[in-house]
Amino acid sequence: MDLQIFALLVQDGVTNGAVYALLALALVLVFAVTRVIWIPSGEIVAYGTLTLAGLQAGKSPGTVGLLAGMAVVAGSFEVYACLSRGEAHRMPRQLALWAGVPLAIAAASWWLATFELPFWAQILVTLALVTALGPLLYRIAYQPIAEASVLVLLIVSVGVHFALTGLGLWFFGAEGSRTPPFSAASFELHGVTVSVQSLLVVATSLALITALYLFFGRTLTGKALRATALNRTGARLVGISPDLAGALTFTLAALLCAFSGVLIGPITTVYYDSGFLVSLKGFVGAIIGGLVSYPLAAAGALFVGLIEAFASFWASGFKEVIVFTLIVPVLLWRSLTTTHHEEDE
Amino acid sequence: MSSGRKLPFGAWGAAAFVVLLVGVPLVAPQFWVTLGNYIGLYSIVALGLVLLTGVAGQTSFGQAAFVGLGAYTTAYLATTYGVSPWINLLVGLVLTTLLALFNGVLTLPMRGHYLPLATIAWGISIYFMFGNVDFLGGHTGITSIPALNLFGLELRNERYYYYLIWAIALAALWTSNNLLDSRPGRAIRALKGQGQMAEAFGVDTVRLKIVVFVYAALLASVSGWLYAHLQRFVNPSPFGINQGIEYLFMAVVGGAGSVWGAVIGATLITLAKQVLQDVLPTLLGRSGNFEIVVFGILMVVVLQRAREGVWPWLARLLPVREPPPVPAAEPLALRDRTLLAGPLLDVRAARKRFGGLIAVNDLSFAIHAGEILGLIGPNGAGKSTMFNLISGALPLTSGEVVFRGESIGSRKPFAIARRGIGRTFQHVKLIPQMSVLDNVALGAYLRGDAGVLRAAFKLDRAEEARTKAEAARAIERVGLGAHTHAAAGSLPLGKQRIVEIARALAADPLLLLLDEPAAGLRFLEKQELAALLRQLRAAGMTVLLVEHDMDFVMGVTDRLVVMDFGEKLAEGLPAEIQRNPVVLEAYLGGI
Numbered sequence: 001m002d003l004q005i006f007a008l009l010v011q012d013g014v015t016n017g018a019v020y021a022l023l024a025l026a027l028v029l030v031f032a033v034t035r036v037i038w039i040p041s042g043e044i045v046a047y048g049t050l051t052l053a054g055l056q057a058g059k060s061p062g063t064v065g066l067l068a069g070m071a072v073v074a075g076s077f078e079v080y081a082c083l084s085r086g087e088a089h090r091m092p093r094q095l096a097l098w099a100g101v102p103l104a105i106a107a108a109s110w111w112l113a114t115f116e117l118p119f120w121a122q123i124l125v126t127l128a129l130v131t132a133l134g135p136l137l138y139r140i141a142y143q144p145i146a147e148a149s150v151l152v153l154l155i156v157s158v159g160v161h162f163a164l165t166g167l168g169l170w171f172f173g174a175e176g177s178r179t180p181p182f183s184a185a186s187f188e189l190h191g192v193t194v195s196v197q198s199l200l201v202v203a204t205s206l207a208l209i210t211a212l213y214l215f216f217g218r219t220l221t222g223k224a225l226r227a228t229a230l231n232r233t234g235a236r237l238v239g240i241s242p243d244l245a246g247a248l249t250f251t252l253a254a255l256l257c258a259f260s261g262v263l264i265g266p267i268t269t270v271y272y273d274s275g276f277l278v279s280l281k282g283f284v285g286a287i288i289g290g291l292v293s294y295p296l297a298a299a300g301a302l303f304v305g306l307i308e309a310f311a312s313f314w315a316s317g318f319k320e321v322i323v324f325t326l327i328v329p330v331l332l333w334r335s336l337t338t339t340h341h342e343e344d345e
Numbered sequence: 346m347s348s349g350r351k352l353p354f355g356a357w358g359a360a361a362f363v364v365l366l367v368g369v370p371l372v373a374p375q376f377w378v379t380l381g382n383y384i385g386l387y388s389i390v391a392l393g394l395v396l397l398t399g400v401a402g403q404t405s406f407g408q409a410a411f412v413g414l415g416a417y418t419t420a421y422l423a424t425t426y427g428v429s430p431w432i433n434l435l436v437g438l439v440l441t442t443l444l445a446l447f448n449g450v451l452t453l454p455m456r457g458h459y460l461p462l463a464t465i466a467w468g469i470s471i472y473f474m475f476g477n478v479d480f481l482g483g484h485t486g487i488t489s490i491p492a493l494n495l496f497g498l499e500l501r502n503e504r505y506y507y508y509l510i511w512a513i514a515l516a517a518l519w520t521s522n523n524l525l526d527s528r529p530g531r532a533i534r535a536l537k538g539q540g541q542m543a544e545a546f547g548v549d550t551v552r553l554k555i556v557v558f559v560y561a562a563l564l565a566s567v568s569g570w571l572y573a574h575l576q577r578f579v580n581p582s583p584f585g586i587n588q589g590i591e592y593l594f595m596a597v598v599g600g601a602g603s604v605w606g607a608v609i610g611a612t613l614i615t616l617a618k619q620v621l622q623d624v625l626p627t628l629l630g631r632s633g634n635f636e637i638v639v640f641g642i643l644m645v646v647v648l649q650r651a652r653e654g655v656w657p658w659l660a661r662l663l664p665v666r667e668p669p670p671v672p673a674a675e676p677l678a679l680r681d682r683t684l685l686a687g688p689l690l691d692v693r694a695a696r697k698r699f700g701g702l703i704a705v706n707d708l709s710f711a712i713h714a715g716e717i718l719g720l721i722g723p724n725g726a727g728k729s730t731m732f733n734l735i736s737g738a739l740p741l742t743s744g745e746v747v748f749r750g751e752s753i754g755s756r757k758p759f760a761i762a763r764r765g766i767g768r769t770f771q772h773v774k775l776i777p778q779m780s781v782l783d784n785v786a787l788g789a790y791l792r793g794d795a796g797v798l799r800a801a802f803k804l805d806r807a808e809e810a811r812t813k814a815e816a817a818r819a820i821e822r823v824g825l826g827a828h829t830h831a832a833a834g835s836l837p838l839g840k841q842r843i844v845e846i847a848r849a850l851a852a853d854p855l856l857l858l859l860d861e862p863a864a865g866l867r868f869l870e871k872q873e874l875a876a877l878l879r880q881l882r883a884a885g886m887t888v889l890l891v892e893h894d895m896d897f898v899m900g901v902t903d904r905l906v907v908m909d910f911g912e913k914l915a916e917g918l919p920a921e922i923q924r925n926p927v928v929l930e931a932y933l934g935g936i
Contacts, residue, residue, distance in 0.1 A: 037458060144649045150458045151404055155597065156648050158406070158590050163641025169633050276586075280465065287462065317477040320469060327466040328451055331459045 007192040009309045015198040015267060017305020018205035022260045023282030024289070024301040025212060026253035031291045032229035033249040035150050036142055039157040041257050042279025043164035048130045048261015049270040050168070053177030055122040060113040062171025063129045067106040070136040075099025077139060098139060102132045119182075127258045134254025135247040142250075143243055161276065168272030176274075179265030201263045208259060209298060212252075225249060277320065281308070284327045290334050300330075358663065366511060370504040378503050382575060384608075384615045385510035389517050389568040391595040391607035393561030396521055398593065399601025401557045402537030403453065404461040406589045407468030411562040413475055413584030414441050415569025420487040420579045421480070430493050434570050438563055445562035449555040468586045475581035486580025493574045503575070510571055514608075517564055520801035521604045524560075527800030527809060531787040533557055534776050542774040544758040545736065546852060547791035556797055565592075587637075594644055600656025602778070609655050617643075668830040671782065674807075674814040677792045680765055680853055685749050689714045689856055689887050690735070695744035695754075697730050697911075704730040706911040707744065712856065717878060717888040719898040719919075722908035723931055728891045729771065731908065732860050735889070736768050737761040748856070763791055767854030769845040771861045777834025781825060781844050784833045786816035788851030819851040820844075823877055839870030843877065850881075857881070857888045863897045875901045895932070899923065907931070 023041060030038040047063055054061030078094040109129050117125065141160050145152065183196040216222040228235040228245040236242055264270065264278070281304050288300025304323060311322040369381045390408055398404050418440055419433035428436075452463040476484045493500040493509070500506045524530050532553055535543035540550045573579050591614065599610020621636035629635060647654070688711035697705040704727045712718045722728050733739040735746055737758040746754040753761050767788070775784050789812050795805035820829050823843050828836060833844055842862050849857055859878075863871050871894070878888060878901045892898045898905065899919045907914040907922060909931045915922055922928055 037462070141645050148648070148652075151461065152648055152652065154404075154458055154461055155593070156645050159594075159641045159644030159648070161641065162587075162590070162637045162644065166633075166635050166638030166641065170629070170635060170638070174633065277469075280469070283462065284466075287459075318473070320473045321477070324466040324470040324473075328463050331455055331463045331466070332451060334459060336454065 004192065005313070009313055010306065011192075011194065011198050013306035013309030014302065015201050015305070016308060017285075017302035018202045019260050019264045019267070020278075020282045020285050020301035020305055021298040022205050022208060022256045022263070023279060024285035024297040025209065025294055026256035026260075027279075027282055027286040028289060028291055028294055028297045029212075029256075030249055030253045031286070033225055034138070034142065034146065034246045035153060037150065037154045037157055037283075037291075038253065039154070039276075039279060040137070040161040040164050041253065041282065042275025042277070043161060043168060044130060044133065044254055044257035044275070045261040045264065045278050046168060046270050046272060046275035047133070047164075047172075048126060048258040049179060049265040050172040050177055050261075050272065051129055052122060052126045052179050052262055052265055053270075054172070055113055055117065055125060056179060058113075058116070060110050061126075061129065062168075062173075063133070064106045064110045064113075066167060066171050067102050067109075067129060067132055067136070070133065070140065071099045071102035071106065074102070074136045074139045077144075098136070102136060105129060105132045123262055126262060127255065130258035130261065131251060131255040134250035134252075134257075137254075138246050138250035143246060146242060146246060165273050165276070168275075172272050174272065176269040176271040177265070178269045179262075181266040197266060201267075204259065204263060208256065209294075212256075212294070215252075221248065281305075281323060284323065284330065287327065287334055288330055290337075370507045375503065378507055380615060380619060382503060382507050382510055384611050385507070385514045386568045386572055386575070387592065387595060387611035387615060388514050388608045389571075390565045390592045391599065391611050392514075392517050392521055392604060393564035394593055394596040395599075395601050395604055395607045396524070396533070397557055397561040399596055399603075399606065400525065400537065401533050401554060403554055403558065404593070405464040405558075405561070406461055406586065406593055407448075407464035407471070408561065408565045408592045409584045409586070409589035410468050410471035411441055411445065411565035412569035412572065412588075413471065413579075413581070414444060415566030416573040416579045416584070417475060417481055417487070417569075418566075419570050420490050420573045423491050424487055424489060425480075430491065430570070430574055434567070437566050437570050441562050441566035442559055445559045446555065449558040453554045453558055454551055464589075465586060468589045472581055472585045475584060482580070484581060486578060488578040490573055490577045490579070492577065500574070506575055510575070513567060513571065517567075518604050518608070523803050524797060524801045525604070527805055528786075528790060528793045528795045528812065529553065529556075529797050529800050531776075531779070531783055532790060534779060535787060539774055539776060541738070541758075542770065543787075543790075545738075545762055545768055545770075546788055546848070547759045547762040549759060560797065591640075594640070596654075597644070598647055598654050600654030602653060603656045603660070605659075606654055606656040609659065613655065614640075668780070671813050671817040671829065672810060674810040676818075677789065677811050677815050677853070680855070682855065684714055687750065688712055689749065690889070691745075691747040692731075692735070693745040693747065695731065695734055695746060696742045697727075697734055697739060698742045704911050705734065708908070708911070708913055710906045710913065710916060712887060712889055714855075714887050715882070715885055716903040717882050717890060717901055719902035719905045720889060720891045720908065721893060721895065721898055721905055722914070724893065726908040727911040728893070728908055729860065730911075732858060732889075732891045735761075736766065736858055762852065765853070765855035766858060767849035767852040767856070768858040769842070769849055769860055769862060771864065773838065773841045773845060775833040775841055775844060775848075778832055780830050781820060781833050781836070781847075782813065782816055782829050784844060785819050785848045785851050786812050788819070788848035789815050789853075792851075792853060816847075816851050819847040822850060823847045824873070839866045839873070842866065842870075843874065846877065855887065857886055859888060859890045859892075861892055862890070863892055863894045871897055 023045065026041055027038055030036050051061040051063045075095055075098050078098045079091060082088055082091045082094060105128055109125050112125055137160065141156055142153065145156065181197045182200050186193050186195040216226055224240045225245055225248065228240055228242060232242055282301060284304045285301025286297045289296030307326060308319060308323050312319045370378050390412060394405065394408060415437040418437035419430050422428040422433045422436060423430055448467055452460055455463060475481055481487065495509065500509060532543055532548040535548065536550060536554055543550050595610035595614045596607055598613055600606030618636055621639055625635045626632040690712040692708060692710050694707045694709055695705055696703065696707050708731060720728055720731060730739065734741055737756055741754040745752050748764055748766065753764060793808050793812050795808050799805045817829060820826055823846055825840060825843055825847065828840065833841065836844065862874060866874065875897065881888065890898065890902060902919055905919055905922045906916050907928050914931055915925050915928050
């Protein structure tokens with residue numbers, strides 16, 4: 001291996017790692033606030049890429065139908081909840097929020113997809129569509145059993161992963177998609193070719209990480225979410241609704257995943273079922289941070305990206321074997337260094 | 346209750362199951378025989394998960410990898426070297442044991458949600474290994490695996506093969522059921538969220554988890570071996586993580602708390618999958634793997650609405666068998682009770698530091714054989730910490746705890762239990778679904794030695810009868826004879842605390858440690874508890890009682906040690922302590 005190849009692999013690894021880092025942050029965020037191990041995050045990433053690819057092809061993306069369907073389900077959940085609690089007066093507001101808003105987003109996207117939008121507008125439509133799925137997922141799958149153990153929530157996550165994979169096939173079809181790069185330009189730096197695309201990916205990731213940092217450090221909502229993460233009962237006592245916190249968290253996490261999807265589209269061909277392995281790699285990163293530390297999670301994700309890049313150079317067939325075997329010692333180290341309460345199991 | 350109305354249903358149910366099982370290959374079309382074969386194969390794997398996940402509380406998404414190991418071992422050896430499938434079965438079991446031990450030793454010490462994540466990871470790794478190793482045929486796999494040969498009969502016909510699969514499945518059900526109703530079985534049930542309690546009665550929990558894990562892996566491997574010779578070709582796809590998830594789902598849907606949940610779950614999921622694969626493409630107008638959508642949604646609904654699965658719901662229709670009275674049996678051996686010179690337990694300058702806080706500060710006291718010593722003090726005085734230092738739940742920072750002349754300060758809880766110290770818990774730690782009898786029998790864990798193998802093949806019955814008789818005696822001794830067969834969780838708190846004492850007594854202890862036994866009890870219950878303690882002392886038991894209910898303590902103890910801020914405030918007879926101005930100051934804030 002010469003310096004050229006080494007630099008190329010590092011660049012590859014860092015670019016992939018930056019995408020995994022976004023995912024790792026989303027996973028840490030979701031786990032911290034809701035205790036959900038969010039396996040289906042990968043499907044959201046794949047939906048991001050496939051939605052953008054659909055818009056590129058001048059079609060109305062499958063996400064529109066999916067979002068509309070989920071809005072109807074969430075709306076009926078709300079109607080049922082309001083009726084069974086005898087709070088019929090709250091129904092119009094809840095319906096507008098859970099069914100009206102997502103339906104409006106779906107309708108607007110469907111209408112916008114008929115125009116030839118500029119690239120940046122397509123990205124915006126993609127982000128809006130895919131992000132809207134987040135809170136609906138929380139409402140439908142997780143909120144009804146928000147108090148269950150981490151383990152039950154994990155199995156629910158696996159169920160959601162199954163459902164979303166199949167729905168992905170239904171709404172996007174079996175063929176893979178790749179989106180055009182944001183920039184085809186590249187330049188030489190000390191004899192090493194650096195692609196602008198890679199720089200853009202890393203820069204976007206960094207910008208999002210900074211934005212998250214500011215959100216949690218400087219805004220009241222962010223602080224409320226952090227409070228919920230630390231102590232759910234306590235947060236409820238001081239007037240923070242855990243349901244609202246959960247929905248908000250899933251919105252943010254879905255936004256991060258949608259961004260990952262947009263960023264990963266030009267790097268690799270994405271199929272409806274590509275998300276699982278991507279999300280698991282994000283997990284390896286997140287777990288290195290113990291599912292609690294944002295900077296460690298980002299660093300871990302970067303590490304995974306690098307390992308993957310070098311593994312695919314030396315033993316491409318065993319790339320996944322290497323990456324996933326790596327997680328076991330990391331998990332062991334983590335489980336032995338975290339304090340643990342038996343009653344939580 | 347075996348009411349006349351319900352009994353026929355149970356009998357009919359059992360008869361229908363047998364007729365269906367035996368009759369299917371005789372009359373049913375090929376299609377149903379094939380389905381029956383798959384249900385049998387899946388049941389065997391799901392059964393392992395019932396034990397591992399449902400009973401022992403250790404979630405694995407990776408069982409499909411062990412199925413693959415069993416299948417690939419026989420496929421490779423039979424096609425490449427022409428080795429007999431029966432030898433391959435043994436080789437597969439050995440390989441599976443090795444891989445399961447390796448994975449188990451690495452991942453089972455993990456706690457909480459780390460373990461299931463680890464199983465996903467190695468499940469994926471092993472799947473990709475199958476697909477990338479050249480001698481295993483890569484993604485195309487291995488073809489023309491020979492048929493099984495049983496007593497000269499070649500099992501090419503699926504109808505014959507059916508009987509082999511179900512014979513093995515039923516054998517696995519039988520051994521698993523035996524295992525659950527045994528000495529190791531009681532300990533396995535305690536692994537789910539009650540590990541600390543199990544350790545206190547001498548169970549090496551990590552070792553036991555590994556044993557259950559290997560057991561589940563071996564079942565999976567047998568299923569894989571059967572699969573390979575049924576299909577006569579293997580490729581990596583049925584051993585991926587999705588199939589691993591489906592196995593777990595079968596156990597959850599069927600009801601992971603009972604061995605029958607495995608069969609019901611495997612049946613329901615297999616049939617549902619078949620129906621969906623037929624119906625969905627016509628319904629949707631295109632083909633694809635759409636049944637996983639329904640599966641995923643079903644999984645979420647089951648967990649939201651019926652977390653215990655289908656079996657408990659079915660079990661309610663079955664007759665409840667009146668539990669037989671516990672037969673008398675020869676008592677288990679008692680431990681050596683020779684009195685040694687000096688105190689039974691001697692605490693010498695014990696100290697526990699948590700960061701900057703010294704919870705117990707150079708505390709010394711002694712307990713003499715045959716007395717009830719009370720350790721009292723206001724909230725936060727360090728009583729519970731001191732208790733945990735003696736029972737081994739916390740390590741000492743410095744100082745010594747000497748029991749019968751031997752220092753036990755740095756030993757693990759199960760080693761301390763072995764030396765004859767029994768304990769109760771401040772927050773009751775019983776296994777709620779298990780009967781009082783079984784809960785108390787767990788206390789006698791160290792007095793038996795039946796292991797998993799003996800238990801699985803019912804070779805432990807003599808010892809088991811003695812253990813049960815011993816447990817029944819302990820229950821009689823504390824006056825709960827009427828509740829012997831009740832589920833422990835159905836008793837009121839006061840009685841549950843007494844069950845804890847019976848469980849500790851079943852261990853035949855020399856010293857009984859009671860951690861706030863009166864907390865949360867009503868007046869009458871406290872009086873009963875006091876009477877029980879007096880009765881135990883009259884029988885020669887030595888007791889250390891940690892308590893903050895002064896009235897209760899004054900009535901039953903011989904001597905008191907008063908703690909405050911981690912230090913000894915006073916020591917003496919109850920009457921002296923009651924008049925001690927320093928103690929009054931600490932308790933009442935000096936009036």
